[in-house]
Amino acid sequence: MSTAARTVPAARDTSYLSFSEVGMSFPDGNSAKHILSGITLDVRHGETVCLLGASGSGKSTLLNIAAGFLTPTTGTALAEGRAIDGPAADRVMVFQEDATFPWYTVAQNVAYGLRARGTDRRDREARVAEMVELVGLGDAAGSYPRQLSGGMRKRCDMARALAVEPEAILMDEPFAALDVMTKERLQVQFRRIGLDRGLTSLFVTHDLEEALFVGDRVAVLRKGPGPLLALVDVPFPRDRDVSVKTTPEFQQLRRRLGEYIANNHGGPS
Numbered sequence: 001m002s003t004a005a006r007t008v009p010a011a012r013d014t015s016y017l018s019f020s021e022v023g024m025s026f027p028d029g030n031s032a033k034h035i036l037s038g039i040t041l042d043v044r045h046g047e048t049v050c051l052l053g054a055s056g057s058g059k060s061t062l063l064n065i066a067a068g069f070l071t072p073t074t075g076t077a078l079a080e081g082r083a084i085d086g087p088a089a090d091r092v093m094v095f096q097e098d099a100t101f102p103w104y105t106v107a108q109n110v111a112y113g114l115r116a117r118g119t120d121r122r123d124r125e126a127r128v129a130e131m132v133e134l135v136g137l138g139d140a141a142g143s144y145p146r147q148l149s150g151g152m153r154k155r156c157d158m159a160r161a162l163a164v165e166p167e168a169i170l171m172d173e174p175f176a177a178l179d180v181m182t183k184e185r186l187q188v189q190f191r192r193i194g195l196d197r198g199l200t201s202l203f204v205t206h207d208l209e210e211a212l213f214v215g216d217r218v219a220v221l222r223k224g225p226g227p228l229l230a231l232v233d234v235p236f237p238r239d240r241d242v243s244v245k246t247t248p249e250f251q252q253l254r255r256r257l258g259e260y261i262a263n264n265h266g267g268p269s
């Protein structure tokens with residue numbers, strides 16, 4: 001590992017998010033479509049939990065419950081020990097689709113949330129400068145989104161989300177539309193920023209390698225309502241290097257996750 005000399009604290013033992021027996025059904029004509037049922041999962045302060053599962057297994061639904069955009073039909077969803085009853089500034093979402101405003105520069109986009117909450121100009125400018133540097137967009141602060149690559153726009157989204165100093169970042173397949181190399185660079189950057197800032201994250205992805213690289217744990221959702229198929233501890237160092245992806249342990253775990261999803265039955269969770 002090239003960065004092995006760094007000391008990275010373990011995720012704390014306390015939970016930021018707690019889902020307990022969460023179920024979610026949507027109205028479907030005269031009946032109901034049951035998507036989630038009996039989901040129990042804690043996301044500890046400072047850790048990244050990835051959500052994997054077949055298409056339609058309810059990954060985005062669970063993320064939307066964490067964000068406060070949806071209320072579970074059954075069970076409880078808590079953030080910092082309190083029932084989630086709507087969106088809150090300490091939980092921000094990053095989507096797959098571009099969320100940059102085309103008429104604002106990178107710096108103005110990053111400043112958006114700070115302006116909305118009335119942060120004064122000096123603090124705002126300092127925070128924006130720090131965030132654009134953090135995501136490696138220092139040279140592009142004055143550029144408009146149309147002048148940026150897809151990967152740069154995604155970094156702008158991340159900087160905007162992080163600028164308001166949330167406790168948690170909720171990622172909905174954020175890198176899915178990017179090419180392989182860009183995606184890998186952003187995974188590395190996301191992981192580094194998360195560790196450096198002690199960020200808590202729930203991260204939805206379809207990509208098994210991405211889940212194992214960015215996650216401290218991986219929760220696999222069942223297709224058809226029911227408890228998690230599996231909850232896997234990722235056994236690699238917290239401060240990991242992309243070279244971990246080529247190790248036999250990584251590939252073996254990747255295969256195991258793939259089998260859980262393909263067969264829709266998991267291991268011990």
Ligand SMILES: Nc1ncnc2c1ncn2[C@@H]1O[C@H](COP(=O)(O)OP(=O)(O)OP(=O)(O)O)[C@@H](O)[C@H]1O
Pocket residue numbers: 026027033035053054055056057058059060061062206
């Ligand atoms: N607001 C809603 N009203 C009705 N049905 C919904 C609503 N939101 C989600 N669903 C349904 O719930 C199911 C799960 O959707 P969800 O997007 O959570 O799954 P997912 O695992 O994230 O899927 P994918 O991997 O394809 O993005 C889908 O069948 C979807 O149509």
